Amino acid sequence: MSSSTEGARTASLPDPNAHHRFWPSRLPRRISPPATSLWHNLVVSAQRYPDKPALVFFDSVITYRELHDQAERLAAHLRQHGVQDGDRVILLMQNCPQWVVAHFAILRANAVVVPVNPMNRAEELRHYILDPDARVAIVAADLAGELLKANSEVSEAERLRHLVVSHYADTIGPQAEIPPAWAEWLGARHALPTPPGGTASSWADALACTAAAPAHNRGPDDLAVLPYTSGTTGLPKGCMHPHRTIMHNAVAVGMWTNSTSENVGLLVVPMFHITGMVAGMHAGVYGGSTMVLMPRWDRELAGRLISRWRCTHWTNIPTMVIDLLASPNFDKYDLSSLVLMGGGGAAMPQAVAQRLLEQYGLRYCEGYGLTETAAPSHNNPADHPKQQCLGIPFMGTDARVVDPLTLQEMPQGEAGEIIIHGPEVFDGYWKRPEATEAAFITFEGKRFFRSGDLGRVDEDGYFFITDRLKRMINASGFKVWPAEVEALMFRHPAIAEACVIATQDAYRGESVKAVVVLREAARGNTSEQAIVDWCRENMAAYKCPRMVEFVTALPKSGSGKVMWRLLQEQETAKAASAA
Known part of the structure; x- marks a missing residue:
């Protein structure tokens, strides 16, 4: 490269400080977070706000004092059943108060939280027993059977030796407005399962522990959480997060979102996922705010909870907002308490963002x-x-x-x-x-x-x-980035959701295919060809989907992201079968 070319390239490089012009004037550009463990955050909030609601689940409330005391007792129970400093403990359940208690109990016991997606099946769960060398799990009763099935498929020396089993119904009051489709799931009682050669305790028995918890000895550099990434190939990998990395973002998120102890956050993003865990739970506990928990997404329940508890902050994914705004009961909900809404995982359609701003x-x-x-x-x-x-x-x-x-x-x-x-x-x-x-x-x-x-x-x-670096479609040498095509397709008034994948093409090598969910009003009067024609009019020819397939729903992960890899694998398998 000539010196003149190098000079031109250097001149065109981004200024790494350009964003400082838009930095919130009230905030420092870097912080010095507490040099303590994450457990200490709960201790401080429980001392400051003992009688303040920490967790709300349907119609029940757990105060900061109760959250702290339950975590202390569960930590003592874990130590009684062999959990030592640095041991990894599986946490497997949907969002609920027990998830938060268990998370902090594991940290209090000087152990490491292994948060696991509750949608995983036995074959997947086997990896979460073997890879982190877990011997103890805290699990929801409806998921215990699947976990024990996985446990039976590993060698005796590597199996779980103790379970703590909870029921969602244990923390739901009599006046709870439960979505009808959830009534059986949330209310079901399951017999206490026992791992072969091991032991099991009910949630109530575990919290009845009267022994003393071990002296807490974790610091900023000790391992705190081991969440797993799905990855593009191979088995999921555990991400080693010490107390300091989580602590930094728990503190920083609170500052960035202008949070105070008077915040009321709606926590519907799964807490097994890093966003729900850090931006939702840890930021909330650090700040002493109230957290309104949802076990799964339901737009009518979300509307009721925001209205009833006057939620101020809501971290979400755009599909949730789109769904709530489309509710036929939307006018009945009072969202006026919301002061900050944000999230990620997918781009928020411009039209939806504009409606939030105007309304x-x-x-x-x-x-x-x-x-x-x-x-x-x-x-x-x-x-x-x-x-x-x-x-x-x-x-x-x-x-x-x-x-x-x-x-x-x-x-x-x-x-x-x-x-x-x-x-x-x-x-x-x-x-x-x-x-x-x-x-x-x-x-x-x-x-x-x-x-x-x-x-x-x-x-x-x-x-x-x-x-994604590996999510590219090569159509006759043209590079097509699916996210760009999806963003363009979102502008079509009939399209609710779209996922763009590659399909085999004898001439081009690969072509673009769009898997589309139509808006309800458009179903039956919009054709695949009409979508293709619209795309041809609204984007470069090489980007246009050559094929459109209508589906009733796109597959989504536990954190709500569209599972484009699954759709791509299905398409690849279909092409191989046809060949």
Whole structure:
């Protein structure tokens, strides 16, 4: 490269401090979080606000004093049943008060939380027993059978030896308005299962423990949580998060969202997922706010809970907001208490964001992060958000866009891989030194995590997602980024949701296919060909879906993200079968 070319390239590189112009004036650019364990946050809030509601579940309330005391007793029970410092303990249940109690009890016992997706089946659960070497699990009664099935498929020496089993109904009051479809699920009683060669305790028996909990000895660098990433290939990998990485984002999220102890947050994003765990639960406990828990998404229940408990903050995924706004009962709900709404996982359609602004004065603030970055590594400033944008690098964070192959920084506006350096970045993958080494690079003398996401940065320092690094369609040499096509398709008035995948094409190699969910009013009077024709009129020819398939629903993960990989695998298998 000539010197003149190098000069032009350097001149066009993004200014890593450009976003400082839009930084909230009331906030520092980096913070010094408490040099204590996460358990200490609950101790402090319980001392400050002993009688304040910490958790709301349907019609029942648990105060901060009760949350603290229950976690203390459960921690003592865990130690009685062999949980030692640094041991990994499985936590398997939907959002409920017991999840929060169990999470803090594990931390109180100087152990490590292994949060597991409750949608997993036995074959998947087997990995969460074996990989973290777990011997104890805290599990919801309706999921215990599946966990024990997985347990029976591992060697005797590697099996779980103790279960604590809870029922959702134990924390639901008599006046609860339960969605009819959930009544049997939430109200069902299950016999206490016992692992072969092991023991089991009911939730009530565990909380009746009168022994003393062990002396708490965890510090900032001790392992606290081991959440697993789904990954693109192979088995999920455990992300090692010490107390300090979670602590940083728990504190920073509260500051960023202008939170106080008077916050009332709606927690419907699953807490087994890093966003619900950190931005919802840990930020809430640190600040002493009230957390209104939902075990699953239901738009009518969400509308009632926001209205009844006067929720002020709601972290969500855009599909939830879209669903609530589409409710035939929407006019009955009072959302006027909401002061901040945001989330991530998918782009918020511009039309929906505009409706929130016009009807409620709410600017939807999108954020971005991964399991490896303890949720937010980027967030939109509440006063200066950009729509369908990841936001700016979070507190204390340096993020860049580099060429995935050469690892050289990309010019402003050009797509490359997003890399992240900051206090929220995990320590590495559990028992995977090779994967850990591959996940990090040294850039400008600092250790950066390779996100695997493609994005670009604009002249203001705001980041925009392009796509997953490996989610690209190569159509006759043209690179098609599915997220871009999906964003364009969202503008069609008949389309509620769309997922773009690759389909085999004898001529082009690959072509674009769209799996589409139509809005209810459009069903029966909109054809696949009509969607194709519209796309041809609204985007470049090489991006246009050659095929459109209508479905009633898109498959979603436990955290609500569209499982595009599953659809891609199904399409690939279909093509192989036809061949």
